[in-house]
Amino acid sequence: MSHRVLVEAGPAAGVAVLKFRNPPVNALSLEMLMELVISLEKLENDKAVRGIVITAENPGIFLAGLDLTEMCGRNPAHYAKYWEAVQELWLRLYQSSKVLVAAINGACPAGGCLASLTCDYRVMADNPKYTIGLNETQLGIIAPFWFKDTLVNTVGHRAAEQALQLGTLFPPAKALQVGIVDQVVPEEQLQSAALSVMAQWLAIPDHARQLTKTMMRKPTVDQLVKQREADIQSFVGLISQDSIQRALQTYLQKLRQKKG
Numbered sequence: 001m002s003h004r005v006l007v008e009a010g011p012a013a014g015v016a017v018l019k020f021r022n023p024p025v026n027a028l029s030l031e032m033l034m035e036l037v038i039s040l041e042k043l044e045n046d047k048a049v050r051g052i053v054i055t056a057e058n059p060g061i062f063l064a065g066l067d068l069t070e071m072c073g074r075n076p077a078h079y080a081k082y083w084e085a086v087q088e089l090w091l092r093l094y095q096s097s098k099v100l101v102a103a104i105n106g107a108c109p110a111g112g113c114l115a116s117l118t119c120d121y122r123v124m125a126d127n128p129k130y131t132i133g134l135n136e137t138q139l140g141i142i143a144p145f146w147f148k149d150t151l152v153n154t155v156g157h158r159a160a161e162q163a164l165q166l167g168t169l170f171p172p173a174k175a176l177q178v179g180i181v182d183q184v185v186p187e188e189q190l191q192s193a194a195l196s197v198m199a200q201w202l203a204i205p206d207h208a209r210q211l212t213k214t215m216m217r218k219p220t221v222d223q224l225v226k227q228r229e230a231d232i233q234s235f236v237g238l239i240s241q242d243s244i245q246r247a248l249q250t251y252l253q254k255l256r257q258k259k260g
């Protein structure tokens, strides 16, 4: 039984809707990652499902990214387990044979942006409070190579380099201009727009679309698969450094003080 991920049958045949519900901010905790992987595996094996709309149950925050509390003050074994789960989610999403459409109905930083970038199409609600991007450098950390490659595959090398170096969080219109999202629509039309684009994608025969998706994505997937263990060790080494721990603690404190 999943608590942090809700899967519903969509209003159209063959479409499921997967909703994030991990209050307060839909951070990707270890439990949330594991529940997502299980839900995605079930959907992947369900022949009746051809497409999945991915969204947040409550508008405001799509995903707050990786859970910073999983990466602060823990031991190396925990960091390794956490990072393996992050890799697993990315591999499931990026290699999914289903059509994935992200209906971005809230803030979408870092790991949240990465999850949306694995989708085949991104529709974002036109709300200036919502931003999207790989903002890792703003936290004093570096987006791993497979985060970078997923962005490069979406927006091209130059735009990705600039966005990554600056850690830019783009509001909807700018995100559309850069190509990080494919469509921006009024907030109240987000779900209908996602279903409408899903219908267009489902009009293509599955086998042809799936083989094309694999052809386009396999080189990027293979890069991680062939060095998965090394990537885990690299993450554990970096995240355990005092300077990185200090940077993350400072960032978390800033988030907490924002309220007070």
Ligand SMILES: CCCCCCC/C=C/C(=O)SCCNC(=O)CCNC(=O)[C@H](O)C(C)(C)COP(=O)(O)OP(=O)(O)OC[C@H]1O[C@@H](n2cnc3c(N)ncnc32)[C@H](O)[C@@H]1OP(=O)(O)O
Binding pocket: 024, 025, 027, 061, 063, 064, 065, 066, 067, 068, 069, 107, 109, 110, 111, 112, 135, 136, 139, 141, 142, 143, 144, 235, 238, 239, 244, 252, 255, 256, 258, 259
């Ligand atoms: C060095 C080796 C390489 C490492 C690579 C690692 C790659 C990392 C990828 C990531 O995803 S890092 C996480 C990036 N995420 C962010 O920068 C988002 C941070 N959060 C926000 O900007 C805001 O919280 C929000 C999502 C826009 C929501 O704002 P809102 O005003 O609605 O809520 P807050 O009051 O800010 O937060 C409520 C509560 O939640 C805590 N929190 C927020 N984000 C996270 C998070 N990502 N992980 C854990 N906890 C988070 C926040 O601290 C508040 O906690 P309390 O004060 O209530 O205790």
